[in-house]
Amino acid sequence: MERIKRLFLPKPITLSNGKVIQPKMSPAIYVVPILTFMTLYSIQLTGFKLATLFRRGYQFFVILDGMIPPNFAYFEKVWEPLLATIMMSILGTVIGSLLALPAAYISSENMMKSKFVKFITKAFLSVVRTFPILVLALLFRIIFGIGAFAGTMAIGIFTFTIMTKMFYELIDTADMGPFEALMSSGASRIQAFWVAIMPQLWGQYFSLVLYNFEMNIRNAAILGYVGAGGIGLILNERLGWRVYPDVGLILLVMMITVYMIESLSRTIRKKLL
Amino acid sequence: MIQFQNVVKTYPNGVQALKGVSLEVEQGDFVAIIGLSGAGKSTLLRSINQMHTITEGKLLVNGVDVSSLKGKELRRFRRDIGMVFQSFNLVKRTSVIKNVLAARVADMPLWMSLMGLYTKKNKIIALEALDQVGILEKAYTRADQLSGGQQQRVALARCLAQQPKIILADEPVASLDPVTSNQVMNDFVKINKELNITVIANMHHVDIALKFAKRVIGIKEGKIIFDGPSTKVNNQILKEIYGRELSDDELMEH
Known part of the structure; x- marks a missing residue:
């Protein structure tokens, strides 16, 4: 050796x-x-196979060519699922972010004294976090049926697990001085948390909410593929029928929507921090 | 009245911060506790409101055995004891008035404190507390816009809004410059006299302690080695407390 x-x-x-x-x-x-x-x-x-890449790769440009110009008349059929996609994201983000508040409280090192509770919640959250959002959507489609409700739930649970982790890490690093002051004045731990810790973190909390919302808009677009409602549903259908001008419009509308929401969210987040 | 009877505090790591402390403080007293860092000043102060639990002995506040209190009773008991800290412990990102109103939260139902609903009565209590320390006009300013002295006044106002009978001050002027220190200490004296609130303050600067407190308690390694009127403190006693002579620059004024 x-x-x-x-x-x-x-x-x-x-x-x-x-x-x-x-x-x-x-x-x-x-x-x-x-x-x-x-x-x-x-x-x-x-x-x-490299050979396949060379032999069939040009098809990508055929499709792209088919999408131009997009069929603007098709917008009539697009705006409703588009709105559903946005609403799914909003509702899912709101549900997930609200649930994340108490969950982050009981997961944080400095707020929660019981090691047992912390361990159980953190273990539960890591298990749920291992499911990709598409798997969650597939599960909820079986439980709640095809449609936007399953998608909303998938987004909600997904946001919940991510928000909880991101937010309890923020709680851990908060200034404990005001908390001590509140405890010494006879407040309960929850009251002291709400009055002394949360005011330090509201800006960062809403920034996280918006960040998750941006992510969820993109997620929501694809959820339609597994039957969980929104714009992905018609995208799947139009692609299947190879109606490329319609596909072009769907993609264009999605691009514009995502871009607008991201710039808006970024502007607000800058103001928050 | 606050009574320490042979109080011992041993921390879980084995450090004994208080080694059999006995003392009595009457209502309306103004006591300064002096001693080196690590002598047990902070532990002594925090055991009064049970922010630290004592391990042996008895601690009575107005006849109540403090270490027997738990949960709701303990919180009710803490309502009567205000606390002021070296680093002010304000929420810097919110307004002065919100910081002062925080002192009222413990008396409110949980849902009202979660919604941030303060009654008009509570708002008036908070504003009057700010008026007492002379910074009423800063009520709607963000706390981090104020100077150190002003921030400590806000903290004092928060303490007053609690309507306490006792104020525990942990190094209240240690992070302030000499002029501001004097102003803040004058606020304490005024409150002590006008409202007959007991003030117990840990002091870093000996001369400020001697100037403002009626009574001085010197502790060293967890034991009280001097307890008497501030006029009786001389160089010999200070040498015992600090283990050496204090140089002139360690006393801020003469």
Whole structure:
């Protein structure tokens, strides 16, 4: 073993005064072979073929060409699912953010004294967080039926888990001085939290809410693919029928909507912080 | 009246902060506690309102055994004891009036405090407290816009809005400059005289303690080694409390 190791070791460097120093072995010696093997295996497993990429890749531009010009008359059919998508995101974000407040309180190190409660809530949240939003939507479609309600619930639960984690980390770093003052005045822990900790964090809280809302608009657009309502539903259908001018309009409208909401949200968030 | 009977406080890490402290403080007294950092000043102060629980001995406040109190009773008991801190402990991002109103929250039902609904009576109590410390006109300013001295006054107003019988002040002027320190200490003296509120203050600066307090308690390593009127404090006593002579620049005024 030692002999093999020595084979890969770089040559020792001798200084002019006779001192010898042994450079370390580069990690590339084992990292490169492992990465190469994994890449080759992935190519085989996924059926990735460069030939196909060259033979069929141009189709992308055919579709793109088909989308231009978009069919503006189709907007009549688009605005309703678009509105549903936005409303799903708003409602889901509101539900998730509201639920996140008490959940973050009981997950935070400085507010919650019971280690048991903290452990249970944090464990529960990490389990739920492992579900991608599409999986949640699939589950809720079975529970609540096809439509925007399932999508709203998926967004709500997804936002809840993310908001809770982001927000309890903020609570952990809040200034505890005012909290101590409130406790010494005879307030309960919840009252002290609400009056001494939350006023420090409202700006950051609403900024997080808006950030999640931005994310949810994009999420909501795709939820239609699993039957959870919104604009994804007609996008799936039009693509299936290969009516590219309609697809073009849907994508254009989505782009404009997401861009407008993101710029608006960014402007507000700058004011909040 | 506050009575310490052989009070011992041992922290979970084994540090013994109070080693058998006995003392009595009458209603309306103005007491300064002096001693080195780590001598137990802060622990002594915080055991009175049970922000720290004592491990041995008895601590009575107006006849009530403090360490027997729990939950609602403890919170009710704390209503009568206001507290002022070295770093003011204000919510800097909100207005002065909201900071003072926070002192009224403990008397309100939970839903009203969650909604932020303060009655007119509470608002008047808060505004009058601000008037007493002379910063009524700052009521709707954000707390972080004020100077250190003004912030400590807001903290004092918050304490007054609680309508306490006792005020515990933990190094109230240690982060203020000498002139502002004097002004804030004068506020304490005024409140002590006019409202007959007991004031117990941990003091970092000996000369300020001697100037404003009627009575001085010196503690060293968790034990009281001096307790008497401030006029009786001399260099010999200070040497015992601090373990060495204080140089002139450690006394801010002469």
